[in-house]
Amino acid sequence: MSATAPPPPLSADRQALVEAVLAATRRVVGARDGMVALHEPEFAGREREYVQDCLDSGWVSSIGAYVERFERALADYTGAAHVAATVNGTAALHLCLKLAGVQPGDEVLTPALCFVATANAVSHCGATPHLVDSEFTSLGVDAVALDVHLRDIAERRGDVCVNRRTGATIRALVVMHSFGHPADLDALADLAARWGLVLVEDAAESLGSFYKGRHTGRHGRLAALSFNGNKVITTGGGGAVLTDDPELGRRARHLSTTARVPDRWNFVHDEVAWNYRMPNLNAALGCAQMEVLPRYVDEKRALAARYREAVAAVPGLRFVDEPPGTRSNFWLVAVLLPTADASMRDALLERLNAEGLMSRPVWRLMQHLPMYANAPRAPLPVAESIEARLINLPSSPKLGRGA
Ligand SMILES: *Cc1c(COP(=O)(O)O)cnc(C)c1O
Numbered sequence: 001m002s003a004t005a006p007p008p009p010l011s012a013d014r015q016a017l018v019e020a021v022l023a024a025t026r027r028v029v030g031a032r033d034g035m036v037a038l039h040e041p042e043f044a045g046r047e048r049e050y051v052q053d054c055l056d057s058g059w060v061s062s063i064g065a066y067v068e069r070f071e072r073a074l075a076d077y078t079g080a081a082h083v084a085a086t087v088n089g090t091a092a093l094h095l096c097l098k099l100a101g102v103q104p105g106d107e108v109l110t111p112a113l114c115f116v117a118t119a120n121a122v123s124h125c126g127a128t129p130h131l132v133d134s135e136f137t138s139l140g141v142d143a144v145a146l147d148v149h150l151r152d153i154a155e156r157r158g159d160v161c162v163n164r165r166t167g168a169t170i171r172a173l174v175v176m177h178s179f180g181h182p183a184d185l186d187a188l189a190d191l192a193a194r195w196g197l198v199l200v201e202d203a204a205e206s207l208g209s210f211y212k213g214r215h216t217g218r219h220g221r222l223a224a225l226s227f228n229g230n231k232v233i234t235t236g237g238g239g240a241v242l243t244d245d246p247e248l249g250r251r252a253r254h255l256s257t258t259a260r261v262p263d264r265w266n267f268v269h270d271e272v273a274w275n276y277r278m279p280n281l282n283a284a285l286g287c288a289q290m291e292v293l294p295r296y297v298d299e300k301r302a303l304a305a306r307y308r309e310a311v312a313a314v315p316g317l318r319f320v321d322e323p324p325g326t327r328s329n330f331w332l333v334a335v336l337l338p339t340a341d342a343s344m345r346d347a348l349l350e351r352l353n354a355e356g357l358m359s360r361p362v363w364r365l366m367q368h369l370p371m372y373a374n375a376p377r378a379p380l381p382v383a384e385s386i387e388a389r390l391i392n393l394p395s396s397p398k399l400g401r402g403a
Contacts, residue, residue: 038358040396047288053283064280073290076214080242082249089204092239093121095223100198106171113383131377138323140183149378168236172198177206180331185219208297208329211274233289235282296397301377303400305328332392362390
């Protein structure tokens with residue numbers, strides 16, 4: 001179909017479904033002026049006070065009290081022993097992969113259904129993302145399907161996993177907690193241990209989400225958080241590395257601060273490294289946002305409960321709920337359409353957005369982007385189905401307030 005051809009008309013059934021989803025979303029969101037954002041940042045706490053204090057102190061860059069205070073707040077909230085705040089989530093992922101021992105020429109198992117930053121972080125290590133499928137419950141990596149795939153193409157040689165087809169070492173497995181819903185971490189940790197893979201969690205979307213009572217990002221050797229403007233809390237731009245390993249924690253800080261060796265005044269650096277440390281100004285914002293995080297999560301969960309009920313009344317539509325044994329932050333509310341049909345999905349997106357309700361499709365799968373078109377991969381039927389059927393609906397904390 002050419003880009004200018006009009007979309008085919010929807011059947012009466014599908015048109016009715018579009019109207020039902022619109023009505024359900026309206027009912028949940030309530031009467032609002034203007035466009036209802038997908039996820040809007042909010043600065044109603046002590047953000048101004050802390051940022052002003054930071055400006056007054058003159059310590060606006062990577063050295064300052066707020067950076068350490070923010071890291072402590074994250075450590076207290078998540079339970080992680082060591083936290084290194086970074087300039088963004090992609091930088092945090094890059095550091096995680098470096099610290100996981102990913103070498104140029106390695107492969108790293110990453111979900112096809114993911115934001116592009118994860119595969120990019122692998123590429124920045126000179127390694128190749130090896131795309132794997134998701135499961136329908138959590139939308140995260142399917143441990144069973146991955147085990148089948150690895151038995152097909154890989155073998156364990158001593159401590160490491162080798163791709164028999166490419167000869168490359170498969171060094172690590174990155175799992176991601178989609179829209180805040182924890183992936184099946186016990187099964188994935190077990191699989192990683194059996195295959196000799198370092199487990200890294202991309203917890204960019206899951207601050208405030210717990211798997212069996214333990215915060216996401218605390219089930220692998222290393223994890224990355226993001227505080228981009230659209231995330232649960234924001235520092236403008238920002239990220240963090242979480243780990244329980246003291247040596248990896250020390251290395252994360254060292255590599256994020258140009259590997260500078262403490263010295264009175266000499267510029268001594270002991271390896272090639274990065275300028276990835278979070279500036280104090282951003283951390284000041286983060287300290288204020290951490291104070292309201294528990295309330296945001298409560299509000300987002302209340303909003304999700306209203307969507308759950310509204311979606312249940314729409315035949316064929318599935319509300320993507322928190323998997324059993326988990327407590328999700330419901331970062332973005334997601335629904336799955338009954339039919340894997342892009343014309344249906346796009347008609348719905350058109351209608352919702354035209355009505356001032358911002359909604360979006362899921363990310364385009366990695367193998368559908370030009371730079372990853374030839375990436376090694378497992379069969380990806382579930383990711384393909386989700387790509388065609390999933391949309392995200394307005395999810396800001398304020399929508400769950402009061403009402
Ligand atoms: C937001 C996000 C990132 C990257 O974070 P940035 O701070 O934007 O670099 C990585 N992975 C996932 C899954 C994300 O949603």
